[in-house]
Amino acid sequence: MTYIAKPALHHPTLTKNKVGYTRRDYEGRISTLCAGCGHDSISAAIIQACWELDIAPHRVAKMSGIGCSSKTPDYFLSASHGLNSVHGRMPSCLTGASLANRELLYLGVSGDGDSASIGLGQFAHAMRRGVPMVYIVENNGVYGLTKGQFSPTADKGSQSKKGAMNIDSAVDLVSLALQLGASYVARGFSGDKAQLVPLIKGAMRHGGAAFIDVISPCVAFNNHAGSTRSYDHVREHNQALNRIDFIDLAPEAKAEPGAGELLSLPQADGSLLHLRKLHAAHDPTSRLAAMTTIQTLQQQGELPTGLLYVDAQARNLHQQLKMVPGALNALDEAALCPGGAQLERINAALR
Amino acid sequence: MKRIESTNDFVIKFANINGSGSASANELFARAILRMGVPVAPRNIFPSNIQGLPTWYELRVTEAGWLGRRGGVDMMVAMNPQTWAQDVKEIEPGGYLFYDSTKPIDCGRSDITVIGMPATAICNGTYEDARQRTLFKNILVLGALAELMSVELAAIEQLFAEQYKGKEKLLDGNVRALHAGASFAREHLGQHQVGLKVKRADQVGNRIFVEGNAASALGMVYGGATVCAWYPITPSSSVAEGFQSYCKKLRSTEDGEAKYAIVQAEDEIASVGMILGAGWNGARAFTATSGPGVSLMTEFLGFGYFAEVPFTIINVQRGGPSTGMPTRTQQADLLACAYASHGDTKHVMLFPEDPHECFEFSATALDLADRLQTPVFVMSDLDIGMNQRLCEPFHWDDARRYDRGKVLSAADLEAGKEFARYKDLDGDSIPYRTLPGTHPKLGSYFTRGSTHNAQAVYSEAGSDYMYISDRLQRKFQTAAKIAPQPAVRAAEKPTRLGVIYYGSTAPSMDEALASLAADDIHLDALRMRAFPFPQSVKDFILAHDAVFVVEQNRDGQLRTLLVNELEIDPARLRKVLHFDGTPITARFIAAAITKQVHELAVSPKEVKA
Numbered sequence: 016m017t018y019i020a021k022p023a024l025h026h027p028t029l030t031k032n033k034v035g036y037t038r039r040d041y042e043g044r045i046s047t048l049c050a051g052c053g054h055d056s057i058s059a060a061i062i063q064a065c066w067e068l069d070i071a072p073h074r075v076a077k078m079s080g081i082g083c084s085s086k087t088p089d090y091f092l093s094a095s096h097g098l099n100s101v102h103g104r105m106p107s108c109l110t111g112a113s114l115a116n117r118e119l120l121y122l123g124v125s126g127d128g129d130s131a132s133i134g135l136g137q138f139a140h141a142m143r144r145g146v147p148m149v150y151i152v153e154n155n156g157v158y159g160l161t162k163g164q165f166s167p168t169a170d171k172g173s174q175s176k177k178g179a180m181n182i183d184s185a186v187d188l189v190s191l192a193l194q195l196g197a198s199y200v201a202r203g204f205s206g207d208k209a210q211l212v213p214l215i216k217g218a219m220r221h222g223g224a225a226f227i228d229v230i231s232p233c234v235a236f237n238n239h240a241g242s243t244r245s246y247d248h249v250r251e252h253n254q255a256l257n258r259i260d261f262i263d264l265a266p267e268a269k270a271e272p273g274a275g276e277l278l279s280l281p282q283a284d285g286s287l288l289h290l291r292k293l294h295a296a297h298d299p300t301s302r303l304a305a306m307t308t309i310q311t312l313q314q315q316g317e318l319p320t321g322l323l324y325v326d327a328q329a330r331n332l333h334q335q336l337k338m339v340p341g342a343l344n345a346l347d348e349a350a351l352c353p354g355g356a357q358l359e360r361i362n363a364a365l366r
Numbered sequence: 367m368k369r370i371e372s373t374n375d376f377v378i379k380f381a382n383i384n385g386s387g388s389a390s391a392n393e394l395f396a397r398a399i400l401r402m403g404v405p406v407a408p409r410n411i412f413p414s415n416i417q418g419l420p421t422w423y424e425l426r427v428t429e430a431g432w433l434g435r436r437g438g439v440d441m442m443v444a445m446n447p448q449t450w451a452q453d454v455k456e457i458e459p460g461g462y463l464f465y466d467s468t469k470p471i472d473c474g475r476s477d478i479t480v481i482g483m484p485a486t487a488i489c490n491g492t493y494e495d496a497r498q499r500t501l502f503k504n505i506l507v508l509g510a511l512a513e514l515m516s517v518e519l520a521a522i523e524q525l526f527a528e529q530y531k532g533k534e535k536l537l538d539g540n541v542r543a544l545h546a547g548a549s550f551a552r553e554h555l556g557q558h559q560v561g562l563k564v565k566r567a568d569q570v571g572n573r574i575f576v577e578g579n580a581a582s583a584l585g586m587v588y589g590g591a592t593v594c595a596w597y598p599i600t601p602s603s604s605v606a607e608g609f610q611s612y613c614k615k616l617r618s619t620e621d622g623e624a625k626y627a628i629v630q631a632e633d634e635i636a637s638v639g640m641i642l643g644a645g646w647n648g649a650r651a652f653t654a655t656s657g658p659g660v661s662l663m664t665e666f667l668g669f670g671y672f673a674e675v676p677f678t679i680i681n682v683q684r685g686g687p688s689t690g691m692p693t694r695t696q697q698a699d700l701l702a703c704a705y706a707s708h709g710d711t712k713h714v715m716l717f718p719e720d721p722h723e724c725f726e727f728s729a730t731a732l733d734l735a736d737r738l739q740t741p742v743f744v745m746s747d748l749d750i751g752m753n754q755r756l757c758e759p760f761h762w763d764d765a766r767r768y769d770r771g772k773v774l775s776a777a778d779l780e781a782g783k784e785f786a787r788y789k790d791l792d793g794d795s796i797p798y799r800t801l802p803g804t805h806p807k808l809g810s811y812f813t814r815g816s817t818h819n820a821q822a823v824y825s826e827a828g829s830d831y832m833y834i835s836d837r838l839q840r841k842f843q844t845a846a847k848i849a850p851q852p853a854v855r856a857a858e859k860p861t862r863l864g865v866i867y868y869g870s871t872a873p874s875m876d877e878a879l880a881s882l883a884a885d886d887i888h889l890d891a892l893r894m895r896a897f898p899f900p901q902s903v904k905d906f907i908l909a910h911d912a913v914f915v916v917e918q919n920r921d922g923q924l925r926t927l928l929v930n931e932l933e934i935d936p937a938r939l940r941k942v943l944h945f946d947g948t949p950i951t952a953r954f955i956a957a958a959i960t961k962q963v964h965e966l967a968v969s970p971k972e973v974k975a
Contacts (some may be wrong), residue, residue: 060503072806073807076647076802076959078643089824096810096811097810098646098813099703099812099813100639100642100643100815101639101665101666104639104665104666106636107636107642107643108639108640108643110640110643111593111640112646113643114645114649115649116801116802117653119802119803136632136636137639138674185624192928210642337622337628338625338626338627339625343593343625343627343649344649344801346590348768351590353617353760355762355763357616361584362574365759
């Protein structure tokens with residue numbers, strides 16, 4: 016974090032994006048997280064992704080649960096409405112908000128304790144429902160706000176700062192998301208912004224349930240020898256499956272890509288996700304292949320990152336419910352109320 | 367033995383086996399009597415089970431129009447061997463027992479008239495299909511009873527015609543079974559054995575016959591609810607199912623697109639989380655649940671109260687605590703709902719008395735939630751929710767506009783209207799809000815359950831907490847003014863006694879008041895329609911020496927609320943409590959109040975040295 020408040024004044028020469036905002040328009044309040052916290056890097060990546068995608072800040076609804084991660088929506092997109100809900104229950108609040116107005120972009124930010132412990136049920140059901148959202152878990156494997164207890168994503172055998180050994184198996188959220196039906200599943204590392212920003216951009220344009228697990232070391236309680244979520248450990252064991260580019264509303268590539276090298280996936284909104292496969296063996300359009308790759312690498316002690324799976328044709332909750340276009344919260348009496356004459360007919364049928 | 371002789375005033379009870387298909391035949395019997403212009407009041411008494419266990423349908427035929435339970439049974443239609451002994455015992459002396467005499471049984475009572483009809487044997491001889499044997503047995507019995515009690519067969523036939531329109535095979539089969547039953551009764555049972563008769567009258571008027579849950583669902587449609595998230599729980603499930611069904615018919619476009627969203631959530635926590643999210647985002651949203659669901663929802667209820675987010679909960683109460691009696695009725699969630707969640711929280715509750723008010727209050731709750739920016743409960747119960755009640759028809763004034771509360775638009779913000787999310791700008795302690803996505807630069811804020819200042823910024827300052835907390839308390843006083851006001855009815859004669867009651871107790875209370883007045887016990891009556899209580903409730907209590915508080919729970923929860931919220935001397939409020947899970951009866955209320963009135967009239971005993 017920085018302790019120096021940024022001046023409200025924006026430099027007049029700052030570059031503006033297509034919707035007229037500078038990068039600074041996407042910032043929020045000053046972070047209260049520890050200096051060096053991976054979560055702040057994720058906030059920066061979100062800011063960059065939104066700016067680059069020309070998303071008007073006020074058209075984003077940012078929602079979270081409880082914990083260090085869940086504080087972060089206050090630190091970006093200050094022109095957006097935010098909701099810091101109760102522990103682990105961000106997905107349900109976001110689902111309801113999304114049903115009320117499908118015209119906004121919903122960004123759910125959560126932590127490993129928030130999503131993999133108390134909120135595991137809500138995480139699971141949001142994925143299987145196909146709630147159109149970007150669900151980012153800032154995963155540090157530790158409870159930071161309560162000072163260092165293991166979270167459910169901590170690896171079995173890893174050590175806490177106080178030297179305790181974790182005896183429980185870890186919850187692997189990307190595997191779960193895949194199994195539950197998420198249609199965009201990725202893992203990033205807060206220390207690898209070059210990979211993370213396109214992953215977020217792809218998720219924002221996906222239009223279905225997009226999940227990104229971001230390994231985000233906790234400098235205060237989980238950045239020591241023995242931790243498998245420390246900066247050093249993650250850097251040493253990161254297996255980047257792919258690097259992606261995200262091109263917004265770009266024309267489709269005319270040339271056929273070289274075998275196994277470049278994959279262009281049209282997204283729900285017409286944009287293109289360009290995926291350059293570093294591991295020729297990984298097919299990100301196959302749910303089964305993604306599961307296999309993740310399990311195989313994890314058995315080897317490696318942490319696969321990148322876009323693990325995407326279903327570009329996924330149907331989301333709004334489509335499944337056959338909801339009318341536009342926002343439900345904007346419908347008025349004329350659209351919603353069947354009227355007195357209809358009620359008389361209903362009365363007649365009840366006699 | 368003197369037989370009970372009565373026309374248009376008796377109680378008939380059907381003892382059946384859950385899942386045997388008896389429910390629709392029983393309902394047909396009730397509806398046929400209604401079509402003859404005679405009011406009826408039915409009660410389902412059923413187990414927490416799908417098939418096999420005992421179930422009862424108690425039907426009060428009441429030309430006088432009393433819609434509560436009377437108590438006692440004049441005719442038992444005993445079709446369940448499992449409960450035979452209990453059912454026989456329940457019949458009033460001089461009453462009647464109708465049973466399936468395929469296997470004749472001696473009931474052991476000489477003070478009742480026993481009528482046996484070998485219904486199973488007849489069906490076994492008529493129908494080859496096992497399912498038909500069971501279903502048509504119910505219709506056969508219905509035909510026999512209609513014949514014995516002078517219920518017009520034409521009225522039942524007309525109901526069949528409406529029910530099986532376009533399904534002629536089913537229609538013919540049912541009509542044949544009905545007439546077969548009637549013929550059997552004519553030829554073998556002797557019509558004059560039964561002194562309970564139905565005679566055409568003109569006492570129903572334009573009233574409708576409907577369950578409270580269906581009415582609540584329709585109220586939500588008319589009130590403009592667009593998001594419903596729910597988790598199945600008895601006895602509330604039919605609210606959400608009804609909403610789905612009505613929306614499909616009334617809220618879909620020609621292309622079949624939905625102007626609503628319904629999600630069956632994974633649990634009650636998620637269901638309330640969804641409607642909170644929807645309410646935060648400006649949609650009218652509700653869930654329906656019962657006591658155990660409310661228990662799970664309490665964290666979000668505190669959040670909704672403190673962060674000031676509108677949503678509505680229909681609580682169809684059942685017997686508690688814990689799993690309690692899932693298929694029995696109580697009014698035992700008042701305290702749990704009034705103060706749900708930790709810390710100093712208070713929630714608005716509405717108390718409908720019948721389906722008519724279930725409809726009205728559901729729509730009103732949506733308005734109140736938006737106006738007050740807070741969760742609002744509609745406190746129904748199983749007795750209203752899952753029993754058909756005769757009530758005034760639903761009414762909707764097309765000039766009525768939804769009260770969306772204080773929501774600032776982009777134009778308001780552009781015009782320079784002051785916005786501070788949690789600041790009281792109008793003196794009614796209700797702040798203004800903006801909806802996500804409203805304006806590119808103005809009006810955004812961060813909603814949180816943690817302490818915040820008037821500008822919605824996180825704060826740990828005690829003064830900020832005090833400001834918000836005091837304002838919420840004052841907002842509650844505003845709620846008392848705009849929520850439905852109590853209905854007060856003066857006794858025919860001046861009296862120093864009063865009675866307070868609410869919700870499903872109302873029909874029994876009406877009858878009990880008349881019965882008490884006939885015994886020269888006069889009470890002014892106040893029917894509570896909402897919490898918080900307005901000043902008029904305190905005035906009513908203080909105007910009487912003693913006030914009976916009639917409710918269906920063990921601990922006198924409304925009385926506790928009255929004492930706590932209005933700072934009433936507890937000695938003024940006398941408990942009349944009914945909590946065995948069955949709907950309260952007029953007889954019970956009258957007896958309990960009479961006993962206490964007599965005690966009040968007794969001078970204190972002399973204290974001996």
